[in-house]
Amino acid sequence: xxxxxxxxxDDALSxxxxxxxxxxxxxxxxxxxxxxxALDLMSRVNFDAxxxxxxxxxxxxxMDVLRHHAQMLPGRRIILLTAFxxxxxxxxxxxxxxxxxxxPVAIDDLLASVExxxxxxxxxxxxxxxxxxxxxxxxxxxEGVQDYAIYMLDPAGVVTTWNAGAExxxxxxxxxxxxxxxxxxxxxxxxxAGRPYRALEIAAKKGKYEEEHLRxxxxxxxxxxxxxxxxxxxxxxxxxGFTKVVRDITQRKENEERLxxxxxxATLGTTAAVFAHEIxxxxxxxxxxxxxxxxxxxKGDTPTALLLETLGAASQEVQRLNxxxxxxxxxxxxxxxNLEATDLRRAVQEVLAxxxxxxxxxxxxxxxxxxxxxxxxxxxxxxxxxxILNLCKNAxxxxxxxxxxxxxxxxxxxxxxxxxxxxxxxIPDGIDVFQLFKTTKADGTGLxxxxxxxxxxxxxxxxxxxxxxxxxxxxxxxxxxxxxxxNCTANALDCGIVQSRMKEGKIFRIVWWRWTDSNxxxxxxxxxxxxxxxxxx
Numbered sequence: 001x002x003x004x005x006x007x008x009x010d011d012a013l014s015x016x017x018x019x020x021x022x023x024x025x026x027x028x029x030x031x032x033x034x035x036x037x038a039l040d041l042m043s044r045v046n047f048d049a050x051x052x053x054x055x056x057x058x059x060x061x062x063m064d065v066l067r068h069h070a071q072m073l074p075g076r077r078i079i080l081l082t083a084f085x086x087x088x089x090x091x092x093x094x095x096x097x098x099x100x101x102x103x104p105v106a107i108d109d110l111l112a113s114v115e116x117x118x119x120x121x122x123x124x125x126x127x128x129x130x131x132x133x134x135x136x137x138x139x140x141x142x143e144g145v146q147d148y149a150i151y152m153l154d155p156a157g158v159v160t161t162w163n164a165g166a167e168x169x170x171x172x173x174x175x176x177x178x179x180x181x182x183x184x185x186x187x188x189x190x191x192x193a194g195r196p197y198r199a200l201e202i203a204a205k206k207g208k209y210e211e212e213h214l215r216x217x218x219x220x221x222x223x224x225x226x227x228x229x230x231x232x233x234x235x236x237x238x239x240x241g242f243t244k245v246v247r248d249i250t251q252r253k254e255n256e257e258r259l260x261x262x263x264x265x266a267t268l269g270t271t272a273a274v275f276a277h278e279i280x281x282x283x284x285x286x287x288x289x290x291x292x293x294x295x296x297x298x299k300g301d302t303p304t305a306l307l308l309e310t311l312g313a314a315s316q317e318v319q320r321l322n323x324x325x326x327x328x329x330x331x332x333x334x335x336x337x338n339l340e341a342t343d344l345r346r347a348v349q350e351v352l353a354x355x356x357x358x359x360x361x362x363x364x365x366x367x368x369x370x371x372x373x374x375x376x377x378x379x380x381x382x383x384x385x386x387x388i389l390n391l392c393k394n395a396x397x398x399x400x401x402x403x404x405x406x407x408x409x410x411x412x413x414x415x416x417x418x419x420x421x422x423x424x425x426x427i428p429d430g431i432d433v434f435q436l437f438k439t440t441k442a443d444g445t446g447l448x449x450x451x452x453x454x455x456x457x458x459x460x461x462x463x464x465x466x467x468x469x470x471x472x473x474x475x476x477x478x479x480x481x482x483x484x485x486x487n488c489t490a491n492a493l494d495c496g497i498v499q500s501r502m503k504e505g506k507i508f509r510i511v512w513w514r515w516t517d518s519n520x521x522x523x524x525x526x527x528x529x530x531x532x533x534x535x536x537x
Contacts, residue, residue, distance in 0.1 A: 035060025056100025
């Protein structure tokens with residue numbers, strides 16, 4: 001059986017003689033005089049045996065050559081030659097699995113060492129040939145895939161392989177990207193938030209990481225993609241690296257956005273008639289008030305009090321119409337979210353601080369319980385502040401005689417939760433609080449909670465209302481964010497309904513499944529109350 005033998009020897013005469021002797025035994029010999037040239041040959045040829053002198057010209061010695069070959073093709077024959085023998089060098093060579101030979105060497109002994117176990121290696125060689133063929137077919141398959149970016153990362157996140165799909169989707173050629181850190185595919189704000197490093201951390205810990213999020217192409221353009229990162233471990237359990245599969249889902253996202261816009265237009269169309277009905281009553285009241293005022297003025301002897309009362313009623317209807325129109329505009333206007341890492345504590349404080357005195361004068365006690373280490377959440381800060389403001393306003397109006405308004409935020413497993421509750425009047429049975437223009441308040445427009453629901457929907461969440469007979473209602477907002485950063489799944493997750501009962505009042509529960517604070521770590525705790533003095537008026 002002919003073997004591929006690599007001979008690395010800096011002495012020209014010794015190299016010539018050994019090469020001729022091995023060739024006469026029907027072996028194919030590749031010869032070189034430096035370690036650098038040897039490594040280059042190894043990258044192109046799978047050698048059955050490597051014979052190397054220890055001391056070589058250049059920075060790479062013979063032990064480095066043998067060590068590299070043992071890592072690439074473990075179990076193959078490696079032989080170290082040296083004219084400067086030592087027990088330490090022998091021990092190092094044998095620990096590597098190499099045969100140790102001191103010069104001068106007997107060439108027949110060297111040939112026997114190369115061919116030792118040759119017959120028993122034939123089945124192994126065949127299996128290895130089939131394995132190499134299978135690996136080559138798999139490589140060709142992966143490299144030929146166009147619709148998916150499939151590539152590998154080392155444990156630190158450096159790109160080590162690249163396929164045609166990755167080049168098509170990302171815009172980088174293999175020569176441009178191999179050797180660079182994969183964080184270059186992320187937006188600057190995601191890098192600052194630690195998103196790429198958190199992704200590898202989760203994949204290494206849990207075996208995989210999934211998400212749908214924005215990435216950046218070589219030309220700087222952003223696109224939506226689904227990502228799956230899978231950790232690779234060797235037989236000993238040591239992390240070897242990661243495989244990453246990326247698919248461009250920009251078209252799907254655009255279709256979803258068009259569908260949402262279509263649904264919005266359909267909703268506006270069906271609510272137009274309802275809106276016309278709702279403005280009919282105040283318009284009629286305004287019209288009749290003005291007609292009455294005109295008639296009273298024409299009589300000339302109308303008491304001033306009656307006239308002022310009639311004009312006052314007309315003014316109230318104008319205010320009601322203005323409020324209704326303002327809320328309807330807010331509901332009808334398309335939302336454009338500016339998503340950013342947001343401090344929920346600061347958002348709650350900024351909403352509550354301007355109204356602390358008003359709440360106090362109304363007999364309402366504010367109870368804020370927010371964890372000190374609550375992680376950041378990726379939302380539109382101003383829109384979420386609008387949600388908090390509407391819910392707090394709703395809670396305050398339900399407590400005309402005073403009560404307790406509680407804003408509680410905490411972390412539970414993979415969730416960041418915000419609860420806004422009150423101890424006031426519950427919502428009557430049979431009332432859909434999210435139905436347009438449905439209100440239990442005399443001066444309400446019936447658009448506050450639908451606007452909240454709309455904002456939540458734009459954040460890809462849901463808000464649900466649960467009520468039981470003779471019990472206070474329970475309202476729950478579930479914000480189902482797609483897998484971003486720092487946890488895992490390509491699709492929105494369903495957290496399930498969290499049952500909560502109170503003797504009185506109601507609860508809005510807001511749940512975010514993901515966060516963007518790379519320094520956050522899961523831990524259990526009991527949220528503690530924050531004194532009102534911590535708010536800046």
